[in-house]
Every structure is written in C-alpha cells, then in structure tokens.
Amino acid sequence: MNAQTPASRRSAQPDHHPGEELIVAYASGALDEANALAIASHMTLCPVCRDAVALYETLGGSLMDHLPPAPLADGALIETLARAKAMPATSQPRSSLAAHGTAPLLPAPLRHYVGGDIDAAKWRPLGAGIHHMPLINGDSVTARLLRIGPGRSVFDHTHGGTELTVVLDGSYTSQGQHFTRGDIEVADETVHHRPVASMKGACVCLVVTDAPLRFHSWLGRLMQPFIGI
Numbered sequence: 001m002n003a004q005t006p007a008s009r010r011s012a013q014p015d016h017h018p019g020e021e022l023i024v025a026y027a028s029g030a031l032d033e034a035n036a037l038a039i040a041s042h043m044t045l046c047p048v049c050r051d052a053v054a055l056y057e058t059l060g061g062s063l064m065d066h067l068p069p070a071p072l073a074d075g076a077l078i079e080t081l082a083r084a085k086a087m088p089a090t091s092q093p094r095s096s097l098a099a100h101g102t103a104p105l106l107p108a109p110l111r112h113y114v115g116g117d118i119d120a121a122k123w124r125p126l127g128a129g130i131h132h133m134p135l136i137n138g139d140s141v142t143a144r145l146l147r148i149g150p151g152r153s154v155f156d157h158t159h160g161g162t163e164l165t166v167v168l169d170g171s172y173t174s175q176g177q178h179f180t181r182g183d184i185e186v187a188d189e190t191v192h193h194r195p196v197a198s199m200k201g202a203c204v205c206l207v208v209t210d211a212p213l214r215f216h217s218w219l220g221r222l223m224q225p226f227i228g229i
Contacts (some may be wrong), residue, residue, distance in 0.1 A: 005072035014046045014182035018164070022048060034090035034136045037109055038164040038184065038208040044107035045182035049098070105169055110206060113212070114145070118169070118204065121145055130154065141210045148172065148197040148205075161210040163187045172196055172202035 013202035018026075018039055025031045026039040043049045104117045111136045114120050123131035130151030136143040145168075148153040148154065164186055171180040179185055187193065 003169075013048060014042070014180075014184070016177070016179060016183040017046065017049055018042065018184055018186060020052075023052050023058055027053045032138065032141050034138060034208045035164060035210070037143055038135070038166050038206055040109040041107040041166045041168070041206050042182065042184045044109065049188060053203040105204075107168070113143075121147075123147060127154075128152065135206075136208075141208065143206065143208045146205045146207045148195070148202070148203045150197055151199045151202055153194050153196040161188070164206075164208040168204045168206060168208040170201050171198045172203045172205075173198070 022035075022039060026036060026043075026175060031039065039049075043053055090103070104111060104112060106117050114133070121133045123133055123145075126132045126146075128153035131147045133145040134142065134214060135145065146154075146165075148170075163183060165179070166184045167179050167181050169181060172195045173179070174185060174193045177185075179195075185195075
C-alpha cells in the first residue's frame with residue numbers, strides 16, 4: 001500500500017519532461033548510470049513518462065520476440081547463477097522520516113544513492129546558501145544533489161554538454177520558466193541561464209552533467225576546479 005504524500009509534497013503532474021530521445025534511450029537501457037538515475041527519478045514522479053517508458057519497453061520486447069534465437073555460451077547459465085548467489089544481501093537504510101511514517105521526499109531510485117531519504121544527505125558547502133552532495137563521479141558524467149537556499153541562485157552559466165535537473169522539493173525559475181517538484185530541465189550548449197530558487201523555501205534538485213559548466217563570472221570560473229562542476 002502506498003503511503004499518502006503530505007500536502008506540502010503533493011503537486012500536479014509535472015509540466016516539464018525529457019525529450020522522446022531520452023525516454024527511448026532509458027527504456028532500451030542505453031543511458032549511462034547518472035543520466036538513467038535522472039530519468040528514473042523524474043519518471044517516479046511523472047505518470048505520463050512512466051506510461052511512455054512502459055510503452056517503449058513493450059515495443060522493444062515485441063521486437064525481441066521476432067528476432068531469431070541466439071545460442072548461449074557453454075556454462076553461461078551456471079556462471080550467471082553463481083554470480084547472483086555470491087552477491088551480498090543488502091538492506092535499504094531507513095531514514096527517520098520513513099521510520100515516522102512520513103512519505104519519502106526522494107524517489108526510490110535516488111534513495112539508494114543517498115543512503116536513505118533527504119535527512120540522510122551529507123551536504124557540502126558550494127557557495128553562499130548553496131550545498132551539494134556528489135552521488136556519481138564518472139569519467140565524464142556526474143550526478144549530485146543540489147540544495148539552493150530561498151531566493152539564492154547558482155552562477156550564471158552555459159554548458160559544455162547536457163545538463164539534466166530534476167526538481168525534488170521546492171521550485172526555481174530559469175529563463176522565465178518555473179520548475180517545481182517532478183519537473184526536469186534539459187539544458188545544453190544553447191541554454192544560458194541562472195536558476196533562482198523560490199523565496200518560499202529551499203530548492204532541492206538532482207543535477208546530472210556530462211561536461212563542465214561554462215561560468216560567465218570570474219568567481220564561478222575561479223571556484224570551478226574546487227567544486228568539480
């Protein structure tokens with residue numbers, strides 16, 4: 001049985017979604033770990049995108065059914081079962097919010113990386129009123145939680161690649177558009193923005209980048225080597 005979401009965390013269906021290319025890539029398993037985490041987190045909060053992913057998975061399964069069978073290598077099944085048996089059993093840490101019966105703020109895929117709900121996050125200072133928690137540090141793709149204080153903003157920037165931002169709590173404004181819980185902003189080299197959190201409260205987001213940001217201020221450029229964005 002699903003827990004009831006508190007009124008402060010309930011919202012209408014998200015208005016901002018990933019493009020069809022990202023949905024198809026997620027459904028086919030073609031995304032890297034960090035980008036897949038962003039889409040999974042959005043999808044958890046968005047029934048429209050859940051339905052779209054389910055549709056593409058069904059289509060993919062139908063296509064697979066019409067492919068000629070390929071023989072397994074000798075011992076493949078035994079080796080797979082042995083690996084599965086050797087994997088240690090893990091338990092999901094329970095945050096104090098969950099323990100007290102409050103619906104989690106973080107989507108389930110994200111709680112696995114944080115080690116629980118939002119109260120388990122280990123925040124590091126990133127600037128005045130801004131904190132982050134690195135989650136995935138790949139060779140080129142990174143994922144992190146970002147918490148922006150009320151009315152605060154990140155440095156003005158463009159992008160060296162693609163940046164996915166999933167709003168988990170609160171809201172922010174970027175290029176005249178409002179993003180709230182469940183929304184995802186997809187930004188690339190053509191987007192020049194300075195996201196500003198609402199004055200009503202802190203904004204918590206999942207941010208995934210596949211290239212360093214391009215800050216326009218000298219302070220942003222000066223801090224970039226230290227903050228790893």
